[in-house]
Amino acid sequence: MMHRPQSAEDILRGLAICSPEEIDLEEIAFCQGAKVKYRELDGCEAYLLADATLGRAIISIDERANPLRQRFSLAHEIGHWERHRGQLLVCSKEDIGGSGSRKNGVSREKAANQFAAELLMPEFMLKPILRDYRRFNMHAVRQLASTFNTSKTAMAYRLVEMEKEPCILAAYSKSGYVWHISSKSIGHQWWPRRFLDPQSNAYSILFNGSRDDATMSDLDADTWFDVPGADRLEIGEQSFRVHDDLVMALLVARSERMLAD
Ligand SMILES: [Zn+2]
Structure with missing residues (x-):
């Protein structure tokens, strides 16, 4: 058959x-x-x-x-x-x-x-649970990863794809950009920088051995994006270490100007 x-x-x-x-x-x-x-x-x-x-x-x-x-x-x-x-x-x-x-x-x-x-991480199970989280951040990712028995990275990736909020997940090694994924609503020009900016939390975690971010911090978007006008926009960043040479940054858009037309 x-x-x-x-x-x-x-x-x-x-x-x-x-x-x-x-x-x-x-x-x-x-x-x-x-x-x-x-x-x-x-x-x-x-x-x-x-x-x-x-x-x-x-x-x-x-x-x-x-x-x-x-x-x-x-x-x-x-x-x-x-x-x-x-x-x-x-x-x-x-x-x-x-x-x-x-x-x-x-x-x-x-x-x-x-x-x-x-x-x-089936959407039909995730969606109803996601409604309990007012904001999308690593706290939500950690809890959901544990509920679904997956890695934080796999869960973060899945949630970016499902677009709880317009956001980007970006991976960096010490030699620079490795990959990223954006929610569909984010405009294409918002491509993360080739190298981590020392102002970013991800940089401190990767190069200075800082701890994973406990909360999401607000920073100027030009820390992460070389896009005209980015210095006047704010984004949220919450980063975590995967291993010695890999850090993951969850970046949340705070302005409609980062959305695709
Ligand atoms: Zn295979």
Whole structure:
């Protein structure tokens, strides 16, 4: 029988899963005909070995990765099994991700990452919970990441995409800009600077070992954007460290002038 790929939401609804703590990925994989194995893998983070005719697959996950990472990888492989049935897929660390790798890379990997985000952080569960948060900031991101058992970065990325408020999530290493994602409402010219400005909180966290921002601070938009008139606009910044050489900044627009026409 021909396999019809289902969306992550269809799968969840089909299994009557309606709250975050019910998103048991091994159970979901099992219901879709895939078994999950955890073991040490060489040269990749996860892979899918599939027999499309039988409708059976084995998903292998590197057991040395951190638990949140393993969870995202498993959701990613379920996405491949659903969307790219019949192919042997070996996924590297760069292929899998709830953040930068969702923008770059080949379309098959992007599709699996999008699927993973929709499976782990389904809009129909997130939206009602989001209404309880008056403002969008890292406090909300942290709590929601813990509720949905995802990384802060993956949750922040998802919420920027869902546009709770017009905002941008930007990643920087010590050598500069790595990637960013903007809500759709933000104008295209608002592209973050190539290098962190020493006035930014992200700079202090990355270079001076400062703590993650406990609250959102207000600063002039030209700290982050080389756009004419930015010095007269204010934005909110709340940044956090991912690891020694990666900092993430959540930037919230405070002026309509940052919105697309
Ligand atoms: Zn993949």
